Amino acid sequence: MRPLPFLQTLLVLCCALGCGGGLKLKLVNQSAKKPSNVAVYFSVQTSDGEPVGGLTADKFVIYEDGGKVSDFESKQTILNPTIAAAHYTLLLLDMSGSIVESKKVGDVVNAASKFTEKVGKYHKVAVATFDGSTEINGVVPFTEDQKQAQAGLDKLLTYKPKDPSTNLNGAVIEGLKVLRKALDAESKPLKFGTLVVFTDGTDRAARVKKEDVDKALKDDQYKDFEVYAIGVGAEMKDSRLEDIGKSGTIKEGDPNKVGEAFDKVATRISAAMQKYYLFSYCTPSRAGEHEVKIEVSNGKQSGSLTYKFKADGFGPNCDPNTAPDFDLQHPVEKDAPGGGKSGGKVEVKGEVKGEVKAK
Numbered sequence: 571m572r573p574l575p576f577l578q579t580l581l582v583l584c585c586a587l588g589c590g591g592g593l594k595l596k597l598v599n600q601s602a603k604k605p606s607n608v609a610v611y612f613s614v615q616t617s618d619g620e621p622v623g624g625l626t627a628d629k630f631v632i633y634e635d636g637g638k639v640s641d642f643e644s645k646q647t648i649l650n651p652t653i654a655a656a657h658y659t660l661l662l663l664d665m666s667g668s669i670v671e672s673k674k675v676g677d678v679v680n681a682a683s684k685f686t687e688k689v690g691k692y693h694k695v696a697v698a699t700f701d702g703s704t705e706i707n708g709v710v711p712f713t714e715d716q717k718q719a720q721a722g723l724d725k726l727l728t729y730k731p732k733d734p735s736t737n738l739n740g741a742v743i744e745g746l747k748v749l750r751k752a753l754d755a756e757s758k759p760l761k762f763g764t765l766v767v768f769t770d771g772t773d774r775a776a777r778v779k780k781e782d783v784d785k786a787l788k789d790d791q792y793k794d795f796e797v798y799a800i801g802v803g804a805e806m807k808d809s810r811l812e813d814i815g816k817s818g819t820i821k822e823g824d825p826n827k828v829g830e831a832f833d834k835v836a837t838r839i840s841a842a843m844q845k846y847y848l849f850s851y852c853t854p855s856r857a858g859e860h861e862v863k864i865e866v867s868n869g870k871q872s873g874s875l876t877y878k879f880k881a882d883g884f885g886p887n888c889d890p891n892t893a894p895d896f897d898l899q900h901p902v903e904k905d906a907p908g909g910g911k912s913g914g915k916v917e918v919k920g921e922v923k924g925e926v927k928a929k
Contacts, residue, residue, distance in 0.1 A: 593622060593866060593873030599760060601894035602879035605887050609850040609894035611760060612875060614866060622868055623844025632851055633863040639854060645890045646851035653893045654848060655760035657693040658712055660749045661685060662741055664769040665699040667734025674825055679723050681832035686719040688836040692843040697722060702735025702775045706744045712752055738769055739778035742814055746792045759896045764796040766835055767814060770803035787816060798835045802828045852888035855881035
């Protein structure tokens, strides 16, 4: 057997060992508070952007000012991120005349039910509908209760649109407002929003210009939201749903594949949640500013992140399971699903009918 050329041999080794790129850690926010608690919310991805989930605390190594902090001293742990971070998803369903008259409502309801069940394991999920009317109609409030979500969705089986047209552009803007308002009412320090829009066509009502939607998606109130678009039907070929689904768009011409389209987006949202970690430890530092380096390895690849904190007045009796106090006014990185906008109240102008309230 002829020996492999050098470059080919190197490629084989890289594929086996993961040397084509290490893990990427991105800092979302950090906390350092008395008595000596340090916590960090961050993401872990492969070099090609795939989420890395399931890492345990022993996979992380802490260094302060270049020196390794012992596991015994740090009492490092991974906390449930829900103690500090809230993730909200609003699912907007097109219930215009074309959907209802196509006799595909049952398929849409079934797809939405599986979506809320999958995403609801990690997010509070709400459902609202739109047709040709100016307002959206709240169907399911923000909840983690699948039974409540199913009860609301079942009512759509007999839904009759007030206006058979499609006010897609207006619905997107109203959906953004509802999502922002719900997040502003949330008490947890880190808040992330996701908007998912389903339609079988394009905007027909022409109540709101496309330029207004583009502007809203870039507005400071909403620009950090994740926004996905799901389009199923014959009109998808010529649609510009990608302009709405800035985080991802699924277009399917076959109306019988509505369930598959919903599942692709639900899978993406759920997978993204797996890469986030709330890591907490007790620092041995008692004064001054210190640089922290956190290294992680999944057995094949490794990566790290660094940041600084002040330990003035720190002392003993640290419990790493204590909920962190994140700096809401100066978030480190807007990287989490839904952006990571975590500070301040944002006024929502105008009335939103059919408001979707959090449970």
